Amino acid sequence: MKELALHILDIVENSIRAGSSFVQIAVIENPAEDQLIITISDDGCGMDAKMLEQAIDPFFTTKDVRSVGMGLSLFRQAAERAGGNMRVVSQPGSGTRVEASFKHSHIDRQPLGDMASTITMILLANPRIDLVYRHCLADDEFVFDTRAIRSVLDGVSVTSREVIQFISRMIKERQNLD
Template identity: 45%
Template structure:
């Protein structure tokens, strides 16, 4: 069981990486005034056939040999238990888009907790992937694009601790500026 939604986002993005994506777009929208939280993860990976896509929410269904087949079903359950829903759209050879909606103030909605931690792991764990992240919270927005960030931050400097520190600082301060973590 995943206890917070930022872990589900990490799981979705890792799925995208395993599907051969070169670009992963992560959109989070916390809209308290409309009572809605939405999460959308899109990738340009290999995509799924109609049959695989139709079965993607079946528990334990997987196309891999060593996977649980529980990631999407658990997220779908988390969305449904908070009065929301989850949709998966995919085109073979073009990519996949997973969108989940949650009633913002529902008592059973899992907390988002730490999107900064999730993005730090993704960006530093897969520098070859261009992560485009946009987080809106009640009208304020934070954007981060990993390849553009690397191009700016790494010019002439060594990778390693300095880069880790800079990624952390940028993501944490950016999310703090819109009132989240």
């Protein structure tokens, strides 16, 4: 993966397949402590201890079209390569939380990348889920919440072309401020 936003897209695809209806993504950048933390939490079906152990094994997958499952192991590798680590917390019926930390200044840390594209792709593929994306850079906080968007939309879908363009502009505007 060329950027962290692609890992996030991939992990959220796992959440969707686990039956989630609400997904929270947090990107917390703290240059003063040289730290970047990415957290993805969902309310999907969760995993038991055995499955949790298997989930980060690249030769384990829940799918039957192939015998490998690289998503979580690639994300863990990206974190470890940049002086951080990844952990997954999950219980059956209680959703899953994936948390990865990175050394912010590490030369091998991938750039965050195009979060506007990642968020709009998730929504286009899954129009019914609710999504909160929180990006903090030091003390500055940006929050995107589909529930707030829907409350204004009066029945218009978040996947309407005009709404998707609006969401994309909104997140890009934020990224340009960084």
